[in-house]
Amino acid sequence: MDTDEHRLGEGGGATTRFLGRGDLEKLVAELLGAGTRVVAPVDAGKGETEYRVVGQFTDAKLGAALPRRSLKEFFLPPTEELFRWRRDGAGLELQEAPASFPATVILGAFPCDAAAVQTLDKVMGWDYRDDPWFGRREATTIVALACNGQDGSCFCTAVGLGPDAARGSDLLLTAVRDGYEVQVLTAKGAALVGRHAARFAEACDEDPARNVRREACTRVSSNLQATPEKIRGWLQANFEHPIWKGIALRCHGCGACAAVCPTCHCFDIVDEPEGLAEGARRRNWDTCQTPVFTLHASGHNPRADQNARIRQRLNHKFRIYQERFGELLCTGCGRCARACPGGMDLPELLGALEKLAVSAPVPVPASAPVPAPAGGAFIPPPGGAR
Incomplete structure (x- = not known):
């Protein structure tokens, strides 16, 4: 329905x-x-x-x-x-x-x-x-x-x-x-x-x-002048952009953002025994921001680091869901910014990404230095200026 x-x-x-x-x-x-x-x-x-x-x-x-x-x-x-x-x-x-x-x-x-x-x-x-x-x-x-x-x-x-x-x-x-x-x-x-x-x-x-x-x-x-639509093409073209490493330094992978988000909907399904002869199959909330979400039984993990996981979250909300269903997977409630223990501010982050999309729309190699736009949306990697 x-x-x-x-x-x-x-x-x-x-x-x-x-x-x-x-x-x-x-x-x-x-x-x-x-x-x-x-x-x-x-x-x-x-x-x-x-x-x-x-x-x-x-x-x-x-x-x-x-x-x-x-x-x-x-x-x-x-x-x-x-x-x-x-x-x-x-x-x-x-x-x-x-x-x-x-x-x-x-x-x-x-x-x-x-x-x-x-x-x-x-x-x-x-x-x-x-x-x-x-x-x-x-x-x-x-x-x-x-x-x-x-x-x-x-x-x-x-x-x-x-x-x-x-x-x-x-x-x-x-x-x-x-x-x-x-x-x-x-x-x-x-x-x-x-x-x-x-x-x-x-x-x-x-x-x-x-x-x-x-x-x-x-x-x-007045809270956000950016237009998320403008960054969709940039997200597609800059999958390996070094900026993801900088963003991830603020992310603890705790999943607080997903827990409070009205549109995050990932879940896990587990069989929970209750003794030797009975049990229940249950569906539990999950999040793509934890390492175990994509961990294979073999031990391989296609999103082994936090920069890959935060990249997935932003791509899903502002590109992938829109391409598949015609709308953004974000309603702008701002709960993720309030809940994040690392101070990740999504409006600030989107504004900074839009500036990158306008100033450098072409793909940037992963080996390039991590930019740190004013406003603190990104933190340079270890060894860089803070």
Whole structure:
């Protein structure tokens, strides 16, 4: 299921409603009363938030800081049982994991996270349909809230999105005085509005909401002036560029960036015995940034060093995925920059790579000196000036 197929229309086809603040609280109460699981950003302490299941409206922290982790775990859990096995005298018995998923409404999703879910629909439905992923997608309605663009690490406008991006959302709320403008974007969103029609009023004046979105876009646009599209050809032509060695000196290979990223989707599958006669096959998150990810049973590793692994990450996000599926594998949330213990700043890095792409578009041999652009995006290799 690609939610593009379920959109109500493009270029103004969406309908608009108004939802008062009091009615939003009543809406959540009605959803919970009907047995619907509600997920929303909640206070995680120290000024941070996380997406969690809530038991009442007052648990939600709408319009606060971007949650530490994305929505990904509600569609692709960090660990997931695929089936169980049991061996007895009659042979081997397999028991598949339950295929039913709870009806869920995600309230207050950030647009970058909602867009990421739809981006991953492409790979999850590619040559093999990932039924658990799409089972959760079918059961979930995403109600996004346009953000205020106050985060200095995000760069959604540079990757074709924005604080008010509608992609991947079923409903998009914009905070205005006394409530929210509601854009009804999909049939699933319209169904939610229809089931709770008493909570939604006729559309309000759209100018205040439009102004809120415009101001947020202006703030985010100042975070990154680079255009990732410009570096795609450079990435292809400079696979062996010495710059990767410089970049890798900041990378610990810890995988923190992948854990918080809304679009990283690599996983490992393991059989875990539980005694001698039974066990389970489980899918666990993995990352291309660790040495064991590409380690062969023979001992050979095609990405034996960290510069090859960081090169793979950037190529996949800004070249390979786009060539295969027509879009970038990055929504500009900026979580990787916040989580990196080595201070790797992706917006800064993309800006520096674009300068290289413009100033030196031709391939550079691997033996060339490692450049160190101003701003600290790269660190020269050992022995070089620091």
